Amino acid sequence: MCGRFTLTIDLLTFIELFQIEIPGLNLTPRYNIAPSQPVLTILKQGSQRTAQQMRWGLIPSWAKEPSIGYKMINARAETLEEKPSFRNSFRHRRCLIPADGFYEWRKEGKQKQPYRFTLADQKAFAFAGIWDRWISPDGSEIISCSIITTEANDTVKPLHHRMPVILAEPQLQQIWLDFDNPGEFKGLLKPYAGRMAAYPVSPAVNSPKVDEPGLILPV
DNA sequence: CCAGACGTTGTT
DNA sequence: GTCTGG
């Protein structure tokens, strides 16, 4: 599962890691990115990469109401090829969603204790994402996205049985954007096999309105 | 044929 | 309990 994440890197790191320069991009560090908010994504445009702000929570093009997006923040890797809401996006509209951490919660007594997960080296990575375009009755457009989930790996398993698909290697990220043959992606949508780190953080992160550096400090 | 759903997570 | 908002 993935319902909250972070992206705290600076612009130079972003350019080096994702091989894309976006004129005028203001990469404000984010410590609590929540569903329904705009997220920074990377997609392929011809042979180039381009960046696009999207709403997190995929609204299928045929939806009558945009509120359906609140239920579409994650898409299960196991059923991507079948689900009417995701299938065409999976085939034709994949994206990378840069991040350097994500949160999971565990009930501890009556409290919900949040934990932050990162790669062991703390470097930024990308979630595998899909997107769609929705046109409202008045003609305005919303581009929205969903984060793919898979089984949890050994680091996440103690907290939850699902985790987002993490693409850490630039080569895998490129394949995710490029493939047009299903055989090429099968290996990508697996629990992350590299080393990760996890630590408890302040419950201040529970409120999606809070977005400040203290949220990623260990408690 | 038309009507109605289309999703995930977590909890029981 | 369920939906919307962030």
Added chain:
DNA sequence: CCAGACGTTGTT
């Protein structure tokens, strides 16, 4: 994901 709202009537 979690937090917070969830409604109508009538009055200003």
Added chain:
DNA sequence: GTCTGG
């Protein structure tokens, strides 16, 4: 838009 249920 496309699939499932009736």
